[in-house]
Amino acid sequence: MSAVIDVPTRFDEWAFDHFAASYAAAGDAARVLVDAHACEWISPFGLVGLLAAGHALQERHGRSAILTVPSDRDVAHFWARMGFFTHAKDVFELHGTVPRVRGGDSHVLLEVTPVRAAEDVHNVVQHIQERSADILTTELGLDPKATMGFGMALSEACQNIVEHAGTGGWVAVHAYTWKRTLGKRVVVIAVADAGVGFRHTLEPTQGKRFGDRWGDGAALEAALLQNVSRFRDPGRGQGLAGIRRYLMRWQGKISIRSGTARIAILPPWDEGDDVPLKENLASFPGAQVQLVIPAGAQETR
Amino acid sequence: MITQIDVRSMLARLGPDRRDLVTRPTGRAVRTSIDTEIAALAEAAGLAVVVLDFSDVRLMDLSCADEIVAKLLQTWVGPTAPAHVCFLVRGLDDHQIEDVEHVLRHQQLALVAETQGTLRLIGEVADPWRIAFARIAERGRAAAEELAADLAWPIDDVRSALAQLALRRLVVEESGQYLPPCAA
Numbered sequence: 001m002s003a004v005i006d007v008p009t010r011f012d013e014w015a016f017d018h019f020a021a022s023y024a025a026a027g028d029a030a031r032v033l034v035d036a037h038a039c040e041w042i043s044p045f046g047l048v049g050l051l052a053a054g055h056a057l058q059e060r061h062g063r064s065a066i067l068t069v070p071s072d073r074d075v076a077h078f079w080a081r082m083g084f085f086t087h088a089k090d091v092f093e094l095h096g097t098v099p100r101v102r103g104g105d106s107h108v109l110l111e112v113t114p115v116r117a118a119e120d121v122h123n124v125v126q127h128i129q130e131r132s133a134d135i136l137t138t139e140l141g142l143d144p145k146a147t148m149g150f151g152m153a154l155s156e157a158c159q160n161i162v163e164h165a166g167t168g169g170w171v172a173v174h175a176y177t178w179k180r181t182l183g184k185r186v187v188v189i190a191v192a193d194a195g196v197g198f199r200h201t202l203e204p205t206q207g208k209r210f211g212d213r214w215g216d217g218a219a220l221e222a223a224l225l226q227n228v229s230r231f232r233d234p235g236r237g238q239g240l241a242g243i244r245r246y247l248m249r250w251q252g253k254i255s256i257r258s259g260t261a262r263i264a265i266l267p268p269w270d271e272g273d274d275v276p277l278k279e280n281l282a283s284f285p286g287a288q289v290q291l292v293i294p295a296g297a298q299e300t301r
Numbered sequence: 302m303i304t305q306i307d308v309r310s311m312l313a314r315l316g317p318d319r320r321d322l323v324t325r326p327t328g329r330a331v332r333t334s335i336d337t338e339i340a341a342l343a344e345a346a347g348l349a350v351v352v353l354d355f356s357d358v359r360l361m362d363l364s365c366a367d368e369i370v371a372k373l374l375q376t377w378v379g380p381t382a383p384a385h386v387c388f389l390v391r392g393l394d395d396h397q398i399e400d401v402e403h404v405l406r407h408q409q410l411a412l413v414a415e416t417q418g419t420l421r422l423i424g425e426v427a428d429p430w431r432i433a434f435a436r437i438a439e440r441g442r443a444a445a446e447e448l449a450a451d452l453a454w455p456i457d458d459v460r461s462a463l464a465q466l467a468l469r470r471l472v473v474e475e476s477g478q479y480l481p482p483c484a485a
Contacts, residue, residue, distance in 0.1 A: 125321050152400070159324060238367060
């Protein structure tokens, strides 16, 4: 039996639950088609989430799922410019025309990049500091002071994969207009893996403490709000806390989806449109993190 | 004896192009290099003060703040430390200071930071000790009696604060005078 997973027409973090539900419904189908032909717009979160899904399907079935390339030429070009297809061919069997693009689009802050080891994190941070710092400050009006913290947040978000996922993942950084509640440009860091997820990582040390409450939501709360780590070393668990402080300083937003839950720390500009915790969502493997920093944000202390 | 360690040069040993202190493995490698240097100097000269200079480091994440700064303090400050070492950090910007401060507070650690020519304590320190340190830093050095007079504190309170500061290697005692690490 085969199954089709629909890629939403507009594939961002909001639409991810629809995608995850479709992924979960595919179950153990022998052949899976991930259908992106009608996709019209995708965020960095969508791109790395799609790769995580491809990776998970490959692990589950021992063969690659089929991914149909967006039929809109401009959309497919954007995916190509973001470096998506370079990595998608490792986890998907691509159907459709993959556009050829010249590498190094100067307006892409960070193409989709695999994160498997500490060295990858170094390269990602170095790329942002050396090639994208100008775009962050001049085109997006990010305070130069914010770009240093941006590198720190990027590093810590990527290290979560290296330290906890038990497998590799991907990161992408892009700027676009956040129409929903802000109506202005934002810089978005998206990081995704199809690894073991927060609940599995923290269960040995935190499961008993939470008792009946233990689950994906409690694990996310423990990690993001209580700085809990699976390591007994008291110096651990500070990475997400550092990201949180950085985002609060620049009116940014963090959201993490893992398993069947999603947690978010909401800035005032998004409070009416999002909720801090969602549980009982469709199950999706690993962890998917999104950091949003509004352009031209003024520092708050 | 004061020894200055250029943290960027330690980082460059791992890769000449590196300017960013990111990831735990990098932090561990840099700390190991610094540990080796401190151990050698301590054995040779009875090291007193180590200035960790971050001026040429572009970026430091929380993982490196923990692996380098916090873990150096855990090794070299405290009753089981192999030698008596005071640390001072220099060349961190305000945001980095804030990040290091959080990392240290989380582990009940503290050290002296030099920012824009001023010395201050960062990390977990009781308020009276912080006040006493600030006064010593302002004066350059002070005996317990002088500090008690300056702060209008009972001498026993001052002695207690100074003993704690010295125990945590946040000040150096020389012939009854207390000094911030950089003046030692």
